Structure formats: C-alpha cells, structure tokens
Amino acid sequence: MHTNYSAPMSFDAESPRQRLGGLIGRTGRQWRRVLDLRLQPFDLTEAAWLPLLHLSRAGEPLRQKDVAAALALDKSSIVRVLRGLEEAGLIARGEDADDHRAKPIVITAKGRKLADRVERMSRQLERELLHEIAPDDLATTRDTLERLSGLLERLGERP
Numbered sequence: 001m002h003t004n005y006s007a008p009m010s011f012d013a014e015s016p017r018q019r020l021g022g023l024i025g026r027t028g029r030q031w032r033r034v035l036d037l038r039l040q041p042f043d044l045t046e047a048a049w050l051p052l053l054h055l056s057r058a059g060e061p062l063r064q065k066d067v068a069a070a071l072a073l074d075k076s077s078i079v080r081v082l083r084g085l086e087e088a089g090l091i092a093r094g095e096d097a098d099d100h101r102a103k104p105i106v107i108t109a110k111g112r113k114l115a116d117r118v119e120r121m122s123r124q125l126e127r128e129l130l131h132e133i134a135p136d137d138l139a140t141t142r143d144t145l146e147r148l149s150g151l152l153e154r155l156g157e158r159p
Helices: 016-042 046-058 064-071 075-087 109-130 135-157
Strands: 091-093 105-107
Touching: 016 046, 016 109, 046 064, 046 075, 046 105, 046 109, 064 075, 075 091, 105 109
Parallel strands: none
Antiparallel strands: 091 105
C-alpha cells in the first residue's frame, strides 16, 4: 500500500522513522565493508573499486569533475584516487578534441576486466543478502529508497 503524506509529520526521539537515516547509513557501510573484504585478494579498497565501477558503468569517458560529483568526493580526494588507478594501469587520461585542457578518463582493458570481476562479486553479494527477502518486501524497500533518494537529491540542489 502506498501512502502519500501531504504535511510533514512530527516524530518523537524514539520514533523508528527518526532512526531510519542511521539505519540506511549503517547498512550501506556494512554492505561496502563486506564487499571490501571479498575484494582484498585483488588489492582493491572501496576508494578504488567504487570509481572504477562508476567509470565502467558510464559507458563513455568521463571528466574528473563528473566522477567526483557522482561519488561525492572533493577535488583533492578524486585526484589522489584517480592517480592511484592510473598508476595501476586501470585508467588512462584521454584527449578531448573540443577542449585540450580536459582529459577524459578512459578505463583500460585491465581496468575493465577488474571492474567486471568487481561487478560479478557485487551481484553475488546482493543475491546472498536478498535471497531470503520476500519479493513484495524488496519491491517496497526499493520504491521507498528511490523516493528518499530523489527527495534528498532535490534538497541537495537548494541554495
């Protein structure tokens, strides 16, 4: 059942709704931690595999600022992460025909192979985690999280 609330609701400090943000954050951190542990044999940490996956999924070269924005990283952090990926031979800086100052980030064959492996391991973890969740419960959870994500995105755009 889908309910729209027309007015903001007030919650007391003990309300489960009040703690939802913390639960979502903790679950996300735990999920990434388990994936991090599974990726240790490949000498990958979240700081490396997350941008690598993003670049792989993009389907086209991205600019540094776009990768930083997508991953919510500041300029100095993304520079450091991309430098490490480049030194490992997982990405390369391309040439932009329209803007010679811009250096689109291109995932290399080695990077694509590793990203594919990370993607498979990520899907396997998701299957393991969700196999006991009823399809209707999972659909409701995804719908709710999509709605929350959209709301947060709009709030983040406000001055």
